Amino acid sequence: MAFALMQGLILLIFPVTIFRSDLPSDGDNISITGRIYRIEEGESALLIYVRTLPDKNGKKKKVICHVKSETEYEIGNLVTVTGKCRHFAPATNDGQFDSALYYRILNLDYRITDAKCFVKDDSIRFYQNALYRIRRAFSGVYKNSLPSERAGVLCSMVLGQKKDVGDEIKSLYKMSGISHILAISGLHISLIGMAIYESLKKLKLKVFVSGSISVFFLISFGIMTGNSASAIRSIVMFSLFIIADVIGRTYDMLTACGLSGVALLMTEPLYMMHSGFLLSFGAVMGIALIMPVISGFFPKPDMTEKMIYDKSKKRILKEKIRDMVFSSLKMSISVTLATLPIQLWFFYGFATYGFLLNLIVIPLAGILLVLAIFGGCLSLILTSLGKVFLFPSSVLLFLYEEAAKGAMRLPFSYPVIGRPHPVSIAVYYVLLTCFCLYNFRLSDSRNKRGNHISILLPVLGIIALCLKLRTATTCTMIDIGQGDSLVIEDKYGANILIDGGSTSVKEAGKYRLIPYLQCHGITRIDYAFLSHGDKDHYSALIEIMETQKENRIRIKNLVLTHFGKTDETYDEVKSAAQKNGINVIYIDGGAKFSLPDADIKCIYPSKKTVAEGNDQSMVLLFTCNDTKMLFTGDLTEEKEGEALEKVKFPVDILKVGHHGSRYSSSEDFINKLRPKTSLISAGVNRYGHPSPYAIKRLENAGSDIYVTLYSGQLRVVFKKDRYEVNEYLK
Template identity: 30%
Template sequence: MLTLTSWLFIPAFLAAGIICYGYMRGRNTLWVFLPLIFLYLGAGRAGYDCRRWEERDEVIRELSGKYVEARGRVSSFEEKDGTLQIVLKENRVKEQEREYSVSRLMVSVKLIEGQEVRDGGDELRLGQVVRVKGEIQPFPEARNPGEFDSRGYYHGLGLDGKLFGEEMEIYDSGYSPLFEGLRRGREWGKEIIYRHTSVEDGGILTAAVLGDKSGLPKEIESLYQKNGIAHLLAISGMHMSFLGLSFYKVLRKGGCGYGSAGLAGTVLVVLYGILTGSSSSVVRAVIMMCVGFLAAYLGRTYDLLSSASLALLFLGIQSPLFLTQGGVQLSFGAVFAIGGLSPVLRNWLGRDRFLSGAVSTGIAVQVITMPFTLYHFYQIPFYGLFLNLLLIPLMDAVVCSGVGVIFFGSFSSVLGTAAAGTGHYILGFYEWICKEMEKLPGYSLTFGRPEPGRIVAYGLVLLAGAVCLKVWEESRAGRDGEKKDREKEENGGLIYGFKVLSLIGVYCLCILLLKPGPVKGLEAVFLDVGQGDGILIQTGKSAILVDGGSTSKKSLGKYSLEPCLKSLGVSRIDFAFISHGDQDHISGVSYLLETSQDIEIKNLMLPYHGREDEAVKKLEALATKRGARVGYVAAGDIFRAEELLISCLYPEKGDSPENANEGSSVLKMDYGNCRILFTGDIGEGSEALLLERPGEKRLLGEVNVLKVAHHGSKFSSGEAFLNAVRPRWAVISYGEDNSYGHPHREVLDRFKEKGTEVFHTAEGGAVMMWTDGERIRFSSFVDGDGLSRYNN
């Protein structure tokens, strides 16, 4: 609710600007204040929706982990990887003797090998009422910076929770003929496409024509996204224009009037929108297309911005949370760029100049959507502007090819295969040019998620530039027309080229405006990796990683560690320290070295006493292959990253640790008066050795922040060790409800006796720490209100 409310500041500023502009232009008072009225109505609707979601969440939390029986109507379903995913609406959920009303549930049912989408001899259809028994769970929320927020995403789609079904039966076999017919048509078209194309081409054409991305190759999706052309695979206004307008024009030429042709076109685009999944971009395009047909029928001028605003209004009324999703913001941002900024740029370039429309539209869309792209995906595809100018015109041919495959392939295998040829070669060209772009320097810039203040400043600068350009053009239009025409003839080509280069320069300047500056002070993120450890430290332009692994999160590197690094603008890790070779400390780092192409590790620092460990040897081989420098760390080694001093206190090269845990590297990091101790998985034996050495014992006494050893095991953080360190704050990283019982009660009691404030990753998600060397502030990622300050 807080996030949604904070976003309302942006339309509030826009409403205030519109009011001021209206007064300056002498508009009618009613129309001037209308934006403010809608703003307050929207805020009220958003507040109501947030309160309603709190009530719905409370129901799901009450049912969480319980075995229930749900009865609901099938809204959609698909089979994927041996699992049947069903969306049920209008649910009655029964738990023992109590019954709850749940709006929408996502049901996941494992299919037996060879089993079709049937139950009890009846085929599953849309609109049927089914009864499912299983365990209900809420959608997980993001617990680290950059992680995908399943809870927010699915709430935006109107889904309350997930039900892992064990038994399912059809309760009422009555179904919706219209929706079921469209679903069957989609499956029929999908089958024809795959029959006449390769698996890879079929997955792309199915996504581009039918809106089904289940067969889209992951590597292709990632390739398109990194190069800024992933929107080509989404059903949008281009598809609606191609189908709807083509059909409309055919009817008009056939003698149909504006009304009948518009009505038929409306029916077509609505049915096509339902068939392709009714995503946000599809709903937007359908509404805008229908408004266009209505305008033609009424003899009124079609206004792009007005129709887009109407679509945004309808979507916002349906679900205010829907507007916080990246796809919605990018979709409407592109439309408002085309209808608002693009005409200003095109007038400045010259409306009749070669490619002025394509250049102005491409740059307008890129600079308007850039903040949204960074906010949700953390990277800017630098060459995306040029790729879109080149590839977007070819997408019409791809869509035509896909439609042709379905049409011709339905009655002729030869014609269907022939129709696929055009799409095949264009898609091959797409893949080739994207891979070539990856070889260019800076093809994907990792800037991280920009803070709200930078986004607002960026928007104000962009708005001011557009207004100044428009005013300047209007003033030029009032000058001597003859002189202007003469200059145009003599220097037109040169001036036009200069203006195009200027716009490209503006595009580069916009990128620089969103480039993050150096970190002020020191920021540390103790990641919630489940049962494991992972700490990211940033100061200035340097980034240090201490461990990065988990045994409870199997894809930690892909879904937690890499997204966190990207969201914080980290594309290069200066030092990656590995305390020891257990998987709960290295699995994510292994992913970065083996799979990730966006994160570079410059120096991999491994434990000296782990040289013979197979897992450590594998890390060394991966790092060497990636060109990283590999070093082995022992007591006495010192490293520096700008103002941060990193010292290894244990073990010495002459020590003989009993096992890998006892051989963990103990690191002390000093930043001003803030001193942090990282202890890996050492036990009381290693702690005793540290205390026996006067130099190390003196350094331990300076520590004020302790990363607790071995996830809070009772065999670590002994009484004598804590008496020597006496940390003011401590952080424990562990998985909720882990089988080891971490953290143990004895350890927590010892910290309580010492007056140490303890932060738990399993309770509030990632623990965030900031210091300027004199003051320290802590907060948790999930609730954000666990604050502490230290001023000495």
């Protein structure tokens, strides 16, 4: 199992690209026929999961259909669905969520939007359909009985419906370290399974009968909630525990963990690249291998002699509570140590006080689940009676929220570290392994001091994970869709943002720019330059400003040209800056910003320049070592001549103006600049960007051309006497 986890980390570090040649073309109008095997309520449409009938090669596809209809569909219905085929989008930037890989792991091939669904055969699968109806009934009970935010948390915890959880709660739980309770985790499955099993045994049912009923219930629960990797792992391990109990054999956690891992990987090897799989199995490995070592630092007192001479029940209860707290603390520390690199790889930060907060959350989770399930069942019979049991659930969720908010008010509550280097991950696990082996071989009686000195090993490992060393200055053109955004990371720590916006990607800050910054551990933007007042250059910039507290990214200075003082197109971004305490600087041609390893000089517009719209674009010349890079915003050919007056020809790299528009990058402009490399930021658009005319002019000048639409993120690495361009999708 440890090998599988390491293999998963290797695959993440050196990812494979998923190519699918057997799918319909993206955007095609298609028609499929198949049976419904799952139904979910989406945010704006009903999500119907269809397993198609075999094609001419005997293969079946699994498709998500977004259906807006009042028709009642049942699991098992044979349906024909028509609509527009949409492929799941792959990641095109560092830090971006890879939908293509995620859904490939879940064995989903594509989705159909604007779908129309026609029932051809109304036969149903009674068992699965009954589970779907139970899930829908419980969801309705929670939503009708509790405030919307807490109802959403219960729907996520008990039913696996994450869509019902608000963004604010998701962010709070994630940053405080208790987001695991929002998923159908192994913890939930284990608590439910053991509660049922022990209850049935107390009813004097035979062990075999109690175990069989418990396992059947958990399998049904897993199917109802979507069979996540952690749920499957827990169900398999619980089943093996029951089998061991029935036949009178000793249950071995590592063996059960290994068998469940093999079972999952046999169905889908790509689970090794899935965060849920790695975190779930990593947590079990931590409990099985690290917790016994950590226990050596929490010696349990010998209660025998005390209990002979001290008959006080209060004293015994106090000792039991202390032992329970220590046990929870040991488990929390062990799981954190085992999964820390995985958390940083996927989420780029960690909750500093999460292991303490879980001392409250985990023990109460069992009570919360029992109350939620029991209250839901009673509400189906008598609404008022169910609410009596759901009210304490609401109180517990309120305590969770307040505890999380309290943790977030503490200093360094959620440091954004960034994705660790593969070498750092290897060093961390080597040091953690040495820590475990060293303490396994030492007994407390032989060398207590040695045990405590060995704590330095995991501490050094954590330092290795958090250590960020830049070996070169870089400039990255983010694939932000139809817009512009470039991030300069100076070798010695300075961070510059040039534009940040998109008109083709909704919430481009949330889904493209902020993940990139967090992935690279960037929490401070020294200067954010805004070329001009078009929304496709500042929409994501405003998102960063308005979510600085949540995303831990602080912009120190916003830099505008003199047009920003009077032109109303800048009002929205200026207002956001002032509201969030960001200093606004106005510059003109001649202004210079010195970085430790580079210089940025504004060469246009001058104080006397009169222009409107795109011709107000700030033009910047970036120099690192002997390499020159020119940023032209959306400048058109009408003002390119004025900008050229301040440029010493040639330049090495050109950020092509206006997304490669035919009305920018004129022949005279290109011939004078003679760029060796040209970078174009463009997404799917109706303007024809990049224009064939602009491309032809660049080709005639002998320039190497890179376009984010085809290459994804473009990263320029400036070395001592040269530079190189790395394409994300190549």
